[in-house]
Amino acid sequence: MERLLQHAYDHDIGYTLTRKLDSRTPSFAQCEKRRMFINMNWYNHDEIPFSIAHEMGHIENGDVGELYYSPGSFKSKYERAANLKALEMIFPIYVDANQGMIPHNYQTVMDQLQIPQCLENDVRAKFAKIETD
Numbered sequence: 001m002e003r004l005l006q007h008a009y010d011h012d013i014g015y016t017l018t019r020k021l022d023s024r025t026p027s028f029a030q031c032e033k034r035r036m037f038i039n040m041n042w043y044n045h046d047e048i049p050f051s052i053a054h055e056m057g058h059i060e061n062g063d064v065g066e067l068y069y070s071p072g073s074f075k076s077k078y079e080r081a082a083n084l085k086a087l088e089m090i091f092p093i094y095v096d097a098n099q100g101m102i103p104h105n106y107q108t109v110m111d112q113l114q115i116p117q118c119l120e121n122d123v124r125a126k127f128a129k130i131e132t133d
Contacts, residue, residue: 031065036055
């Protein structure tokens with residue numbers, strides 16, 4: 001999470017980490033303001049790093065409006081693009097944190113990082129790319 005927040009800082013994205021929200025209130029991004037609000041009380045605490053990357057994805061993709069995190073959302077092209085951007089951010093951090101060692105099973109990584117199942121094919125493709133690099 002620290003590395004993701006450093007990424008936000010480096011890319012002029014402001015953030016507020018709050019414990020004042022209900023456990024079911026999603027994190028969200030105010031895209032034009034380049035600011036995100038992260039619910040540190042989220043019911044699935046292990047999912048918070050992915051939600052941070054997802055909200056940054058909205059901002060870096062140039063989305064507009066106030067957009068709320070929805071872990072299983074894949075129908076909206078904006079949500080899908082934010083999820084893919086999140087994977088681009090989170091995978092190098094994960095690999096680096098594990099000194100280049102990654103599990104042989106991509107599902108293990110999905111479970112550890114609480115990546116939504118709707119991204120399974122994308123994670124599998126990223127794994128294949130890492131293994132060939």
